[in-house]
Amino acid sequence: MIKNDRVELNERFCIAFNMLEERGIIVKNDRGGKGIGDFAERILGNRAYGHLIRGFLNDTNDRVISYSQARSFCREFGVNESWMLDGVGSPFGMSAPKVAAPVSALSQGSIMFTSVSAFAGTAVDTGTIDEEKSFFSLPDLKGNGLVAFPVNGNSMEPIIQNGDIVVCRELSSLMDVSDNDIYAVKNNGSLWIKYVQKVLHKKHVSKLKLISANYLEHDPFFEDVNEFTRLYKVIRKITEF
Numbered sequence: 001m002i003k004n005d006r007v008e009l010n011e012r013f014c015i016a017f018n019m020l021e022e023r024g025i026i027v028k029n030d031r032g033g034k035g036i037g038d039f040a041e042r043i044l045g046n047r048a049y050g051h052l053i054r055g056f057l058n059d060t061n062d063r064v065i066s067y068s069q070a071r072s073f074c075r076e077f078g079v080n081e082s083w084m085l086d087g088v089g090s091p092f093g094m095s096a097p098k099v100a101a102p103v104s105a106l107s108q109g110s111i112m113f114t115s116v117s118a119f120a121g122t123a124v125d126t127g128t129i130d131e132e133k134s135f136f137s138l139p140d141l142k143g144n145g146l147v148a149f150p151v152n153g154n155s156m157e158p159i160i161q162n163g164d165i166v167v168c169r170e171l172s173s174l175m176d177v178s179d180n181d182i183y184a185v186k187n188n189g190s191l192w193i194k195y196v197q198k199v200l201h202k203k204h205v206s207k208l209k210l211i212s213a214n215y216l217e218h219d220p221f222f223e224d225v226n227e228f229t230r231l232y233k234v235i236r237k238i239t240e241f
Helices: 004-022 036-044 047-057 067-077 081-086
Strands: 107-114 133-137 146-150 165-170 181-187 190-201 204-211 221-224 230-238
Touching: 004 047, 004 067, 004 081, 036 047, 036 067, 067 081, 165 181, 181 204
Parallel strands: 107 146
Antiparallel strands: 107 133, 146 165, 165 230, 181 190, 181 230, 190 204, 204 221
C-alpha cells in the first residue's frame, strides 16, 4: 500500500505539472522538445518512460512519483523544493527578499550603492560603465559587505520589479550559497540577479544554475565559476512608493 506522504507528493507533482502545462512549458503531444517523452527524459532519464509520467498524472493509477524523481522535477523546472517535498510555501513561490523603506528614505550610511545596473534579465558588462558609488543606510542592516544595485529588466518579476533597488551582502565562499535563494552574481565581467543553485564537482562548486522568476520569458542557464566569481545574497528590495 502506498503511504500517504507519497500520495500527497504525487498530488503536488500533478498541480505543478498542470501549472507548467497551462503556461506552455509542457505540451503533452509536442514533438519539438516540450512533449511527455522530452519531460520523461529530463526527469526519469529515458524518453521512453512517458507512460510512467502519464501514470503519475492519472488519479486512478497506482503509480506515484518518488522523492528522487520529484527532486529532479524541481531542479529541471524551477519548482520550489520545499513546497514539492513538504508542502511548504507555493509551487513557484521561492522566498523573496523583504521590502525595505522607500527610496526617498535613504540616508548616508554603510551600504554602498553603485550606479551599475544589475539587469535582472540581461548581463551587464561592468567594464563599459562608469561605476559611481555612494552610501546610504537602513535602520536594521548593519555590518560590512553590504552593496546595493538598481534592477533593470523583467526576468525576476513578480518577485523583484524593474526599477527596484536590491540590497545584498557578499558571501565569503560559494559553498555558503543556499539553493533557490536570490543572489546577485558577478562573473566574467557580467552581473545578474537570479535564483541560484550550486552544481558540485568533487565537493567543490564548479557551476551555478541561474533561474529567473519570470521563467516563461527567460530560460535557466549555467555559469562556470572561477576565483573571480562573486555572489551577493539579496536581503532587501527597495521599491519606490
